Amino acid sequence: MVTERGLQVLRAIVQDFVDTREPVGSKAIVERHAFGVSAATIRNDMALLEDEELIIAPHTSSGRVPTDKGYRVFVDHLAELRPLSAAQRSAIVSFLDDSGDLDDLLGRTVRALTRLTGQVAMVQYPSFATANVTHVELVSLGGGRMLVVVVTDTGRVTQRMAFSREEPTESDLAQLRSRIGGLVVGHSVRDASERLATILSGSSPAAGGVDAMAQPILRVLAEELEEFRQDRLVMAGAATLARRESDFRGSIYPLLEAIEEQVTLLRLMSEMVADEQGLSASIGRENEPFGLTEASVLVSDYDAPASGARVGLLGPTRMDYPSNLAAVRAVAHYLTRMLEEDENSR
Numbered sequence: 001m002v003t004e005r006g007l008q009v010l011r012a013i014v015q016d017f018v019d020t021r022e023p024v025g026s027k028a029i030v031e032r033h034a035f036g037v038s039a040a041t042i043r044n045d046m047a048l049l050e051d052e053e054l055i056i057a058p059h060t061s062s063g064r065v066p067t068d069k070g071y072r073v074f075v076d077h078l079a080e081l082r083p084l085s086a087a088q089r090s091a092i093v094s095f096l097d098d099s100g101d102l103d104d105l106l107g108r109t110v111r112a113l114t115r116l117t118g119q120v121a122m123v124q125y126p127s128f129a130t131a132n133v134t135h136v137e138l139v140s141l142g143g144g145r146m147l148v149v150v151v152t153d154t155g156r157v158t159q160r161m162a163f164s165r166e167e168p169t170e171s172d173l174a175q176l177r178s179r180i181g182g183l184v185v186g187h188s189v190r191d192a193s194e195r196l197a198t199i200l201s202g203s204s205p206a207a208g209g210v211d212a213m214a215q216p217i218l219r220v221l222a223e224e225l226e227e228f229r230q231d232r233l234v235m236a237g238a239a240t241l242a243r244r245e246s247d248f249r250g251s252i253y254p255l256l257e258a259i260e261e262q263v264t265l266l267r268l269m270s271e272m273v274a275d276e277q278g279l280s281a282s283i284g285r286e287n288e289p290f291g292l293t294e295a296s297v298l299v300s301d302y303d304a305p306a307s308g309a310r311v312g313l314l315g316p317t318r319m320d321y322p323s324n325l326a327a328v329r330a331v332a333h334y335l336t337r338m339l340e341e342d343e344n345s346r
Contacts, residue, residue, distance in 0.1 A: 002052055007077055008035070009045045010054055014066050014074045018320050021246075023063030068284030071296070071317055075281050081326035088116060088327075092334050099338070101157050106234045109311060109335050114237030116327045118244075119315035120259065122235045123335070124269060126304035131156065131228070133184045133192050138173050138217065146173075148220050152189065154304065155339075156228065162220040164213050176214055180221065189228045196222040231270075233262050240315070247316035248294045255295055255314065264290050269299055269310050278332065279325055284317045298324055300332035304339050311335060 002010070012033045016024045026042040029035070035042065046064055049055045054070035057063070066074065084092075095112045099105035106123050113121035137149040144164045151157050168176065183199070184192035196218055238259050241252045248255075258264040268290045272280040278301035285293050296319060299312035311332045313324055 002049065002054070002073070003045070005035070005037075006045050006048055007073070008033075009042060010049055010066070010070060010074055011077075013046075013049075013055055013064060014071065014321075017065050018318055021318070023058055023065050025063035028063065066317075068286070068317060071283045071321070072281075072286070075283065075321050075325075078322060078325075080322075081329065082320075082322035084116075084326055084330050089330065092116070092331060096334055096338055102155050102339075103157075103234075105335070105338060107236075109331060110234050110236035113311070113313065113327060113331050114240065116331070117313055117315075117320075117324050118237075118240055119313040119319065119324060120235060120237045120240060120255075121311075121313055122233045122265065122269075123302075123311040124266065124309040125232050125234070126154065126309045127231065131189050133187055133189060133225070136177065136181050136185060136221065138177055138180075140168055140170075140173055143167070146217060148217055148224070150221065150224050152228070158224050158227075160220045160224055162216045164216055166213055168213060172213060176217060179214065180217060183218075184221065184225070189225050193222060193225040193228075196225065231266050233265060235259060235262075244316055247318045250294060254291045258290070258292060259314070264292070265297075265314070268292070268297060269312060272297070272299055272310075274299070274301055277329065279329055281321065281325070296321075298328050300325075300328040302332040302339075303336045 009029065012029050013024045016028065016032060026039040026046060029042050030037075030039045046055065049070070050057070050064065052069075053067055054073055055064040056067050058065055092112055096105065096108050099108050106125065109123050110121040131152040131154040133150065134153050135149075135151040137151075139147040139149070141147055141161075144167055146162045146164060146168065148160050148162050149157065183195055187195065200215075200218060200222060238256065241255055245252055268282065268287065272282050274280045280299050282297045284296065287293055287295060287297065294316065295314055296317045297312060297314050298321070299310045301308055302311055311328060313328055315324075
């Protein structure tokens, strides 16, 4: 059972170790923190924390460092998050305010978050399976090339190139827009994707009406709508792992692999249980099922018109949890606000 002063000593050890990278001893705690007790008393408190496996001595006769369990207790007993400064909040707003479409907004979000924290930042795309297709535009670029533009009611806009052996006339384009719009516009992404898959497979009565000019457009459109349905992440700051490699006891390769493949991180983020503030932390060995035992992941929920999703950080267990959690929460708040304003402006 950890006493209240024991928790304060643990907090001091975590804070000093994060700040200095050096093991923390009882003398340093007495000098840096106003406990009003002797170093001998602090040593007794540290011995109890060590018995609880919350701190450990990395070397003989050294100070102590937090264990993964110690970081967990520290995070669970955070009285409050370290508030962002006015300058930091202003930087978030100004950085996100100039964004264009959703892709740009999410890209700016992760770049802002990694600048604030020095960690790998990630944001999950909202699920667009229930979004509705509002417009499909076709633009002839010559040489049989056609730009296919898809717009949904959530503000998602994508552009892909389709190639036809025949050069479409303006009359051809008008007919294609009308036919293809009739297939997908006004339908959810899920329904539209399934309709196109059925037509392209040849199992729909409408398949007989798909000519050589329409087929490549439908194929590109089907691929785009299927991608809308897939969970994916936007990430920034992977280079910070190399700069902080000394904070990892082993190789950073599992983290780099998780960043590249994304599936592991998406699973982990989806399984993390948020508190009443929409925040969650998964620390060290808690990530063992995902192969990320030397990393911590912090996430916050944000709201999008079509669904909710998460924004978060990935980094070593030795991180500034109060500041990083506050940054994740603040960025999630502003991202929600931007998406709501964009939705209301339509």
